[in-house]
C-alpha cells in the first residue's frame with residue numbers, strides 16, 4: 001500500500017479557503033491523506049483553530065512545503081504563483097493544483113486574468129510536477145447574491161436583459177468546490193486527467209431574474225433588450241483597453257464583468273462556460289455528496 005499524501009493549501013482567506021478546509025477535514029474525506037493539512041496563509045494568527053489543520057506562514061514556503069506531496073493553490077487571480085511553484089518543485093511536491101476554479105478560458109481569445117493559471121499549470125509541468133487544473137462554473141454565490149452585477153436591480157425592480165439570456169451556464173457553489181478539492185487530493189494523481197471540469201448546477205440570467213423575483217417576492221420589469229452584438233462590442237472595447245493585462249484590482253473590473261456577460265450569453269463557444277457535455281462530475285463525486293442545486 002502506498003503512503004497517504006501530505007496536502008498543503010495556500011491562500012486561505014479568499015472565497016474557497018474556508019470551504020476547502022471544511023471539506024478536507026470532514027468525515028467524508030479526511031481519512032484519505034495525512035493529517036494535519038498544511039494550511040499556508042500570510043497571517044496564521046487570523047485563522048480559526050482546527051485540530052486537523054496546521055497553519056504555516058506562506059512567506060516561508062521552504063518550511064511550509066517540505067515533505068508535501070500535493071499543493072493546492074487558492075490564491076487570488078492577480079497573485080503571481082511562480083514563487084509557490086518554484087518552491088514546490090524544489091521541495092519535491094509531486095502534484096500542483098493551480099488556482100483556476102473558473103470557466104474554460106483557454107477556449108476563447110479575450111484577455112482574462114483567469115488565463116494566468118493556464119501558464120501556472122505549464123510552469124508546474126515544466127518544473128517536473130503533475131499539474132491538475134480544476135475548472136468549474138461561475139461561483140453560484142456571485143450570481144445569486146449579487147444580481148446587480150448582472151443587470152438586475154432589486155431596488156428599482158428592473159431587469160436590463162441581454163439577448164441570449166436564456167442560455168444556461170454552469171455554476172458552482174463554493175461548498176461543492178471545497179468538496180471537489182478534497183475528493184481530487186484523495187485520488188491517486190495518475191488516475192486523474194490534467195484538466196477536470198465540474199459544476200453544481202446550470203442556470204441562465206433569465207433563471208437568475210426568476211430566482212430574484214421569487215426570493216424578494218417582486219415582479220421585475222424588463223426595461224431594455226440589449227442586442228448581444230452590443231455587449232460583444234463593449235466587451236471587445238474592454239478587451240482592447242486592457243492591453244493584454246485585464247486585472248481585477250487595477251480599475252478594469254467593469255471591463256472584466258462586461259466580457260463575462262458576453263461569454264455567459266454568447267450564441268457560440270458555449271463550452272467555455274457550460275460544461276454539461278464535457279465534465280468529470282462523476283469522477284470527482286461518485287456519490288460522495290449531493291451537488292448543491294439552485295432553488296428556482
Ligand SMILES: NC(=O)c1ccc[n+]([C@@H]2O[C@H](COP(=O)([O-])OP(=O)(O)OC[C@H]3O[C@@H](n4cnc5c(N)ncnc54)[C@H](OP(=O)(O)O)[C@@H]3O)[C@@H](O)[C@H]2O)c1
Nearest residue numbers: 011012013014015041042075076077099100101102138139
Ligand atoms: N468561477 C468564478 O466565478 C470565480 C469567482 C471568483 C474567483 N474565482 C477564482 O477563484 C480563485 C480564488 O479567487 P478568490 O477571489 O477567492 O481570491 P482572493 O480572495 O483574491 O484571494 C485568495 C487568497 O489569496 C491570498 N493572497 C492574496 N494576495 C496575495 C499575495 N499578494 N500574496 C500571497 N497570497 C495572496 C490570500 O490568502 P491569505 O490571506 O490566506 O494569505 C487571499 O485570501 C482564483 O483563481 C479566481 O480566478 C472564480
